[in-house]
Amino acid sequence: MTCFGACGCYPGKRRGSSRRGAHWRIFTLKELQAATNNFNYDNKLGEGGFGSVYWGQLWDGSQIAVKRLKVWSTKADMEFSVEVEILGRVRHKNLLCLRGYCVEGQERLIVYDYMPNLSLLSHLYGQFAAEGLLDWPKRMTIALGSGEGIAYLHHLATPRIIHRDIKASNILLDSDFEARVADFGFAKLIPDGATHVTTRVKGTLGYLAPEYAMWGKASESCDVYSFGILLLELISGKKPIEKLEHGVKRSIVEWASPLLVEGKVKEIVDPKLKGMYDEEELQRVVHVAMLCAQIAPEKRPNMVEVLEMLKGKARNVEMSSVEKDDKVQHESECAGVGDEISNEKTRPAVGDEISNGNETMQNSVN
Numbered sequence: 591m592t593c594f595g596a597c598g599c600y601p602g603k604r605r606g607s608s609r610r611g612a613h614w615r616i617f618t619l620k621e622l623q624a625a626t627n628n629f630n631y632d633n634k635l636g637e638g639g640f641g642s643v644y645w646g647q648l649w650d651g652s653q654i655a656v657k658r659l660k661v662w663s664t665k666a667d668m669e670f671s672v673e674v675e676i677l678g679r680v681r682h683k684n685l686l687c688l689r690g691y692c693v694e695g696q697e698r699l700i701v702y703d704y705m706p707n708l709s710l711l712s713h714l715y716g717q718f719a720a721e722g723l724l725d726w727p728k729r730m731t732i733a734l735g736s737g738e739g740i741a742y743l744h745h746l747a748t749p750r751i752i753h754r755d756i757k758a759s760n761i762l763l764d765s766d767f768e769a770r771v772a773d774f775g776f777a778k779l780i781p782d783g784a785t786h787v788t789t790r791v792k793g794t795l796g797y798l799a800p801e802y803a804m805w806g807k808a809s810e811s812c813d814v815y816s817f818g819i820l821l822l823e824l825i826s827g828k829k830p831i832e833k834l835e836h837g838v839k840r841s842i843v844e845w846a847s848p849l850l851v852e853g854k855v856k857e858i859v860d861p862k863l864k865g866m867y868d869e870e871e872l873q874r875v876v877h878v879a880m881l882c883a884q885i886a887p888e889k890r891p892n893m894v895e896v897l898e899m900l901k902g903k904a905r906n907v908e909m910s911s912v913e914k915d916d917k918v919q920h921e922s923e924c925a926g927v928g929d930e931i932s933n934e935k936t937r938p939a940v941g942d943e944i945s946n947g948n949e950t951m952q953n954s955v956n
């Protein structure tokens with residue numbers, strides 16, 4: 591794919607191609623205005639840090655979701671470029687498919703496949719929560735599918751990609767409740783041979799790996815940590831950070847750990863499931879989640895190992911290997927817990943310190 595660099599250049603090429611043929615193209619503003627009834631409020635699907643997302647229908651009848659940049663700024667333009675560049679490179683059944691983009695004047699729009707079941711967040715706590723559509727088999731499908739999508743980014747994409755914002759609102763669900771990992775505005779390309787990049791912290795509190803939240807050290811293992819939090823959220827229906835009395839905050843890991851240690855795994859399960867779950871799968875998911883959410887990045891499994899364990903193909907690592915009294919604090923104990931740490935975005939590798947594993951080998955997680 592042509593450069594979408596911080597220089598602001600956009601591809602001359604009008605279509606993205608893969609071995610299977612073109613999968614994205616450039617849209618005109620007029621086309622997207624027509625598809626979304628001029629970005630009508632009734633077409634609005636949701637709103638994020640980047641801007642609003644609208645449902646639309648193209649002339650051929652296909653349904654699309656159009657993300658429209660709220661306010662133009664260099665930083666917002668960079669986020670747009672990162673998302674388009676990265677989505678244009680990847681193709682996997684568990685990643686949200688890029689249909690194309692539009693750049694006209696200060697308008698920046700990204701066009702995706704429309705996901706009729708919206709986000710995982712909308713089913714756990716949002717507009718679909720009351721409908722109770724997420725039964726146990728669907729939750730397992732979502733866990734495995736989102737894991738497959740992340741594993742593809744870490745192990746099959748070239749260069750490797752870290753997402754940096756794995757969370758329930760970024761897991762979209764297609765008509766069969768298959769998961770699609772979305773929102774690549776914070777993603778980073780990891781140069782070959784690098785163990786991690788040191789960068790400004792982006793992402794969402796509650797999901798941030800401690801070494802990343804505190805020192806900006808980003809690697810695949812940060813996504814693994816976030817995935818662990820997502821797994822706990824998926825099976826418990828609890829938010830990553832809970833507000834208790836007197837302003838005290840508790841992370842989902844701090845809530846689940848004692849239950850696991852005391853052998854009360856069943857108490858972790860979402861009451862909305864009304865006891866309808868597979869006990870063996872539950873044990874597996876909880877153990878994997880806790881392994882992923884360990885404080886020390888080198889102790890976390892990689893995504894290939896995560897998937898093997900989730901599928902029951904690998905022996906679960908004993909919980910004795912999970913840290914119980916680490917000195918580093920989980921995020922809920924860190925200062926400034928809020929919603930999102932920053933909406934400011936950076937280009938991959940611009941101004942970031944890249945470690946090639948020499949002086950930082952002790953931090954290697956690969």
Ligand SMILES: Nc1ncnc2c1ncn2[C@@H]1O[C@H](COP(=O)(O)OP(=O)(O)OP(=O)(O)O)[C@@H](O)[C@H]1O
Pocket residue numbers: 635636637638639640641642643655657686702703704705706708709712759760762772773930
């Ligand atoms: N392809 C899509 N199909 C259906 N709904 C979508 C699609 N993309 C986004 N949405 C909806 O729009 C909402 C906003 O998405 P967006 O990615 O802009 O923000 P977010 O992830 O909720 O927050 P933030 O960007 O601040 O992290 C999503 O939560 C989802 O409900």
